[in-house]
Amino acid sequence: MSAILQILFDALSLGSLYALGALGIALIFGVMRLVNFAHGDVIAFSIFALLWPSVDVVARVGAGNLPWFLLIPFVLAVGAGLSVLAELTVFRRFRNASPATMMIASFALGFVIRYFLLMLYSSRPKSISLLPALSQPVEILGARIPLLQVITILATVAILFGLTSFLRRTRFGLEMRAAAENFTMARMLGVRANRVIMGAFALSGALAAAIGLILGSQTGTADIQMGANVMLMAFIATVIGGLGSLPGAVIAGFLLGAASVVMQVTLPIDARPFRDAFVYGAVIAILIVRPQGLLSGRGTKERV
């Protein structure tokens, strides 16, 4: 029983990370057909912003010493700010470019962010202790679960709930959903393109920062590569979920997390090092059966 509970929490917390990542990618894809590969580097940047620039092995903690109620808004604002800056300086110029051109631009931007961090902080992972209280285990029905896992899951649920009600209940959310479905039509109804796109970038950046916080607390290190794995899985999740579909991205994120964790436990020992190959194999199988993704991003076509 406690083993199953353990697996469940592992799956949910890993799935949470992937779901948050996928959501950040899907939000931007929805409004401008851009797959933002710089997303993973925004994750890393948000954490490095807590440290003073130094090439020492030991991190020189700056804003990271803030109490949690200041630390969390600070990190989220850094992620949102960087993302909006990327929109203003880079992506705005590619607004009418083909999706392939925008994607390549996002790769380039990702490299710029990564090498900027490399220059200031060197490539060595730095050990940091973020929110150390969270590494205590808690006991739930006989299973010892790290408090951080519980908080990750709860925070993700809260974020999903908050985002859903933002998109459903506010005027800005309504404009974003309309723009995601048909941008030109939304503009012809007076919806301001720049405002909606900037909003999507800000939300996406804040989501990236949230992932950074969780990863940083989990691993206790700041590493310029730290966002890469989540970014890859999140991108795959948005594809399986149906590019542009927010619920699809979230569901697929959780599915991927669950698949990884379950395979880690159930695969024969000899096959475990190849877990990712099995996960990607499952992804291929899903895409063969449903090439448009689990939930198609575009709404259902008109009934004639």
Added chain:
Amino acid sequence: MSLLALSDVTIRYGRLTAVRNVALTLAEGEVLFITGPNGAGKSSLLRAIAGVTPPAGGRIDFADHDITGRAPEDIARLGLSMVPEGRDVFASLTIEENLMVGAGMHVKESNWRARVTNALEEVYETFPILRDRRHAQAGLLSGGQQQMLVIGRALMTNPRLVAIDEPSLGLAPNITDQVYERLIALQGQRKLTLLIVEQSSTRAMMVGGRMILMRGGEVLIDGDARAMGQSEAMQAAYFGYGEH
């Protein structure tokens, strides 16, 4: 003073010229049909007016503003509401949400709800079917209902001019009749200016108003729709035979 004025407008897609040196004026309260065969440049002209495809040359003025090359949202905010071909409903949004997207864009956040409620009420009065299904997904509506929805949505922006591209496309004739009946009634009530693109001139002759006939990217004839029905130039424009 005209509400909409085009002078010398040329539209190109790459090397293809879709519209050539078109001049056109539309007075406040007028009903204008733009008709012509496939590929005449009617939709291109509408897209240029709405700011979706900026013209390669010429000038477009709307409500005392030069709107040439302006963004679609800026043009919409001046009071030009466009209903594009193919009824672009936001399929995954509900009917009410569709209507709300363009509502009260000049209104401050705090007054928005009240403004929306009033505007919704007016649209529901015109199209009761939309009220009955207001929480249904727009993608599930029939073609005729979607056409009413996009017209209703255009009205939510409180426009001075509504430009509609092929409202009869894919609709049964009796449904088209209903759509036009409402449209003309609305035009009278709200003193709207209407710019309607239709491939067939029959509808224009039934409804009345002014009509221009386009072919090959140029305006061939401009005049009263009913009077034009009999003219031979009309026949020639559609079927391409020369003078007898």
